[in-house]
Amino acid sequence: MVESLARRKATVEVASSGDAGRAAAGWMADQGIVRAVLADDPVVDAIGLEPALRAAGIDVLRWPVAMGRREVLGLEGPEDVCGVTVPTLAVAERGTLVLEASVGHGRGLDVTNRHHVSLLMADRVVETLGEALAQTFADGRPVPSAVSLVSGPSRSSDIEKISTLGAHGALTEHVVIITP
Amino acid sequence: MSTRRRRRNPGVAYSDVKGTLRDRTVDALRDPTLADNLRTAGDSWGAGREVMKRDFGFDQMRDRARDIRRSNIRNMPALLAELQSNVRANGGVVVRAADADEACRYITDLARARGARVVAKSKSMATEEIKLNEAMEHAGLEVVETDLGEWIIQLANEHPSHIIAPAVHLNRDQVAALFRDEAGTDDVPTDREGLVAHARVRLREKFAQAEIGISGVNLGVASTGTVCIVENEGNARLVTSQPRIHVAVMGMERVVADWDEAAHILQVLPMAAISQDAANYVSLITGPRREGETDGPEEFHLVIIDGGRGALRGSEFEEVLSCIRCGACLYSCPMWQNVGGQAYGSPYSGPIGAIITPLLEGPSSPGSRDLPFMSTLCGACGDACPVGIPLPDLLVRARARSSSPAKRKAGLAFRVWSLLWRRGVTYRLTMIGWRLGLRIRGRGGWVHRLPGPGSGWTKVRDMPSKWPPRR
Amino acid sequence: MRTCLSDAIAPKVWKATRRALERAGVEVKVPRGQTCCGQPAWTAGHPDQARAVARHTIKVFAGSDEVVVPSGSCAGMVIHAFPELFAGQPDEDDALDLALRTIEFTQFLAKHDLDPRAKACGALTVHDSCHMLRVLDENESPRDALAKVPGCEVREMAHTDQCCGFGGVFALNFPELSGRLGEQKAQAAAATGAPEVVSCDLGCLMHIAGRAHRTGIPLRARHISEVLGS
Numbered sequence: 001m002v003e004s005l006a007r008r009k010a011t012v013e014v015a016s017s018g019d020a021g022r023a024a025a026g027w028m029a030d031q032g033i034v035r036a037v038l039a040d041d042p043v044v045d046a047i048g049l050e051p052a053l054r055a056a057g058i059d060v061l062r063w064p065v066a067m068g069r070r071e072v073l074g075l076e077g078p079e080d081v082c083g084v085t086v087p088t089l090a091v092a093e094r095g096t097l098v099l100e101a102s103v104g105h106g107r108g109l110d111v112t113n114r115h116h117v118s119l120l121m122a123d124r125v126v127e128t129l130g131e132a133l134a135q136t137f138a139d140g141r142p143v144p145s146a147v148s149l150v151s152g153p154s155r156s157s158d159i160e161k162i163s164t165l166g167a168h169g170a171l172t173e174h175v176v177i178i179t180p
Numbered sequence: 181m182s183t184r185r186r187r188r189n190p191g192v193a194y195s196d197v198k199g200t201l202r203d204r205t206v207d208a209l210r211d212p213t214l215a216d217n218l219r220t221a222g223d224s225w226g227a228g229r230e231v232m233k234r235d236f237g238f239d240q241m242r243d244r245a246r247d248i249r250r251s252n253i254r255n256m257p258a259l260l261a262e263l264q265s266n267v268r269a270n271g272g273v274v275v276r277a278a279d280a281d282e283a284c285r286y287i288t289d290l291a292r293a294r295g296a297r298v299v300a301k302s303k304s305m306a307t308e309e310i311k312l313n314e315a316m317e318h319a320g321l322e323v324v325e326t327d328l329g330e331w332i333i334q335l336a337n338e339h340p341s342h343i344i345a346p347a348v349h350l351n352r353d354q355v356a357a358l359f360r361d362e363a364g365t366d367d368v369p370t371d372r373e374g375l376v377a378h379a380r381v382r383l384r385e386k387f388a389q390a391e392i393g394i395s396g397v398n399l400g401v402a403s404t405g406t407v408c409i410v411e412n413e414g415n416a417r418l419v420t421s422q423p424r425i426h427v428a429v430m431g432m433e434r435v436v437a438d439w440d441e442a443a444h445i446l447q448v449l450p451m452a453a454i455s456q457d458a459a460n461y462v463s464l465i466t467g468p469r470r471e472g473e474t475d476g477p478e479e480f481h482l483v484i485i486d487g488g489r490g491a492l493r494g495s496e497f498e499e500v501l502s503c504i505r506c507g508a509c510l511y512s513c514p515m516w517q518n519v520g521g522q523a524y525g526s527p528y529s530g531p532i533g534a535i536i537t538p539l540l541e542g543p544s545s546p547g548s549r550d551l552p553f554m555s556t557l558c559g560a561c562g563d564a565c566p567v568g569i570p571l572p573d574l575l576v577r578a579r580a581r582s583s584s585p586a587k588r589k590a591g592l593a594f595r596v597w598s599l600l601w602r603r604g605v606t607y608r609l610t611m612i613g614w615r616l617g618l619r620i621r622g623r624g625g626w627v628h629r630l631p632g633p634g635s636g637w638t639k640v641r642d643m644p645s646k647w648p649p650r651r
Numbered sequence: 652m653r654t655c656l657s658d659a660i661a662p663k664v665w666k667a668t669r670r671a672l673e674r675a676g677v678e679v680k681v682p683r684g685q686t687c688c689g690q691p692a693w694t695a696g697h698p699d700q701a702r703a704v705a706r707h708t709i710k711v712f713a714g715s716d717e718v719v720v721p722s723g724s725c726a727g728m729v730i731h732a733f734p735e736l737f738a739g740q741p742d743e744d745d746a747l748d749l750a751l752r753t754i755e756f757t758q759f760l761a762k763h764d765l766d767p768r769a770k771a772c773g774a775l776t777v778h779d780s781c782h783m784l785r786v787l788d789e790n791e792s793p794r795d796a797l798a799k800v801p802g803c804e805v806r807e808m809a810h811t812d813q814c815c816g817f818g819g820v821f822a823l824n825f826p827e828l829s830g831r832l833g834e835q836k837a838q839a840a841a842a843t844g845a846p847e848v849v850s851c852d853l854g855c856l857m858h859i860a861g862r863a864h865r866t867g868i869p870l871r872a873r874h875i876s877e878v879l880g881s
Binding site: 063064069070072073075096101102103106107108112128129130133137143145146147148149150153168169170 | 472
Binding site for chain 3: 202518519552553556558572578581590597626634642643644648649650651
């Protein structure tokens with residue numbers, strides 16, 4: 001998984017549950033991130049991310065945010081905002097994160113902000129895309145309104161057919177793989 | 181209540197193309213920037229394809245991809261019914277549009293009813309085919325293409341030259357000039373990264389304003405009523421998450437049965453199209469936002485287009501319906517590599533476009549009937565196709581089906597030819613006459629000008645009157 | 652099978668093919684009344700006319716042994732397209748029968764491990780016609796045959812899998828694009844430093860040589876039969 005993520009030009013670190021909050025906050029501080037928008041998810045709490053971010057002097061918002069569209073899109077307010085997501089699954093073979101929209105997890109969290117940090121539980125990694133999709137859309141499970149398969153930060157090769165980062169989605173993708 | 185004016189759909193080929201197909205190829209050949217840009221694109225695609233084969237097992241995945249798509253087309257009516265039912269069960273609206281007119285009318289009526297003024301679009305071949313942008317602009321809407329390449333050519337007021345990389349024929353200086361005009365300032369970067377950053381901000385303004393987001397559909401998964409949208413940039417993510425209403429436009433043939441099939445095709449597609457083993461973003465959307473969710477559209481409309489596709493099922497052209505619009509056949513085609521996509525005069529260019537444009541329009545439609553002939557039948561496209569469409573064979577069938585004054589004239593000539601060449605004696609007589617003619621007209625072992633249909637030969641080549649040919 | 656192109660442009664080619672086969676110990680018959688496989692009309696979108704001529708070819712070669720063709724294009728037409736051209740026709744079985752018996756010249760040599768005992772030749776470059784490469788799925792048999800020719804040095808050109816731009820009726824309908832592709836091919840061939848280009852297909856050679864001559868690219872051309880049956 002680590003190797004595939006690197007191939008996708010994401011950055012990745014592995015941390016235990018006890019260290020992950022500080023590790024994520026540290027990475028964000030290094031990037032100059034001033035505000036983080038967090039998914040409302042048990043994993044966020046389990047690693048103590050909020051207190052770690054406040055300690056790093058980073059403004060914390062929790063989903064759902066009371067913000068106009070312009071601010072959500074970064075046209076107003078600070079530029080260096082980071083969306084923090086919690087994948088339901090990840091695909092090791094391809095370096096792909098599976099993000100599901102839900103009441104606590106905005107579907108745009110990883111794309112509307114300039115930066116993206118993803119908190120991936122190590123036991124949620126499966127080998128192939130087929131497995132990930134079979135589990136996501138298993139019989140009897142309610143179908144999510146939006147599932148986003150995210151493989152690396154945003155890219156465009158529309159200008160001279162050479163891959164350039166950052167056309168619309170996040171410019172950075174940092175994955176923290178959380179081991180028990 | 182406003183009156184509804186029924187717009188006559190002018191077909192699939194662009195209505196503003198100049199001259200004949202041959203004229204356009206000649207124009208394209210005269211453009212050195214185009215040649216360089218296409219060569220860069222073609223070489224990079226070729227190199228990428230080798231990597232996909234060598235390191236990611238691309239060749240091994242093709243047979244299954246072909247079988248999946250053939251089975252999808254065989255079961256198309258049942259799969260579409262299941263897709264429709266599941267979309268509705270998840271709160272979406274489904275409309276089956278028989279043709280471009282119906283689809284455009286539905287979408288413009290919806291926009292009007294919701295008081296929309298700005299529409300943000302992500303790349304969709306189907307919407308180009310039905311000329312949706314024209315219809316919406318005609319209805320007074322501001323339509324913004326948000327795919328970077330599509331936005332560039334929208335600003336350039338041009339047609340795309342490739343299914344996947346529409347602005348592949350432009351270089352960065354040309355793009356910077358377009359951005360300067362759009363922004364009304366000279367303060368636009370000229371390096372690639374700077375240009376992309378500039379576009380990002382300009383287009384986010386539009387995402388903020390748009391009441392409606394319109395996307396295409398790469399695959400519709402029948403078992404759960406889910407539409408899959410594949411992209412690298414992230415603009416489709418924004419189109420399907422920011423505006424209040426999402427309209428997804430889908431060709432009826434883009435349906436797969438279940439997630440097993442979808443997983444396979446979703447892997448083959450980026451490999452074939454852009455030589456990556458995964459696209460950056462794949463959005464799997466089932467209906468509008470659920471109760472309690474605070475982002476995502478409140479309404480989801482799926483417009484499924486027939487536009488002539490249904491009639492192809494069971495015909496000798498049925499296999500074109502397997503197409504997943506990867507664009508590989510374009511990159512592999514020596515014709516496309518030398519003239520680019522705009523010469524084809526249709527949103528669908530390259531070998532697949534040369535076959536389906538006249539199929540969807542009619543065999544005698546002047547804008548498209550010559551397209552199947554603009555090919556040497558070299559077969560590179562058939563080799564490139566990830567779903568095993570026998571493109572060279574279909575090009576020959578498309579030629580047989582095509583109808584034009586030139587073809588009727590050629591038909592008469594071939595009738596005479598076949599009368600003469602189905603007997604040894606008359607065949608030998610034509611050969612004697614031909615060889616005599618060559619010898620008479622030959623100078624130094626070469627003929628520099630042939631009359632009649634032969635003039636096409638001698639326009640650019642000499643004909644050897646002796647063999648082996650003299651240097 | 653002589654092929655209509657050889658009859659029209661270069662009877663030396665079918666004669667050299669016969670010579671090569673006879674030197675290799677093969678008994679060769681050349682049926683007099685033969686004409687054409689019908690490909691020009693088939694690819695021009697006139698299948699009925701193609702079929703009328705192809706029908707004659709089926710009759711001429713009925714009951715013969717292997718039919719050897721010094722053309723990947725014509726062999727490809729018989730093998731790959733006759734089944735579709737004659738599908739549902741009263742003589743469909745005869746068409747399929749001929750398709751099974753037909754084989755391109757260098758493939759025939761390879762299949763029966765034959766040596767035409769050709770005279771020496773020098774450096775040359777090989778053009779793989781698209782029909783050989785993709786319809787017959789073959790690029791080894793011509794090279795294997797040339798390897799047996801004393802002194803033969805094959806210098807491979809760049810992009811051997813790129814079409815030369817002949818394409819039959821395409822050459823007449825889109826001359827400028829056809830000429831551009833032909834020029835690219837001629838340049839690639841000349842860039843190897845070899846004085847001549849050799850191919851299994853006369854159509855490609857006429858076109859490459861014709862374009863080379865028009866644009867002043869120094870390049871000779873011979874059909875592979877002329878090398879092997881020298």
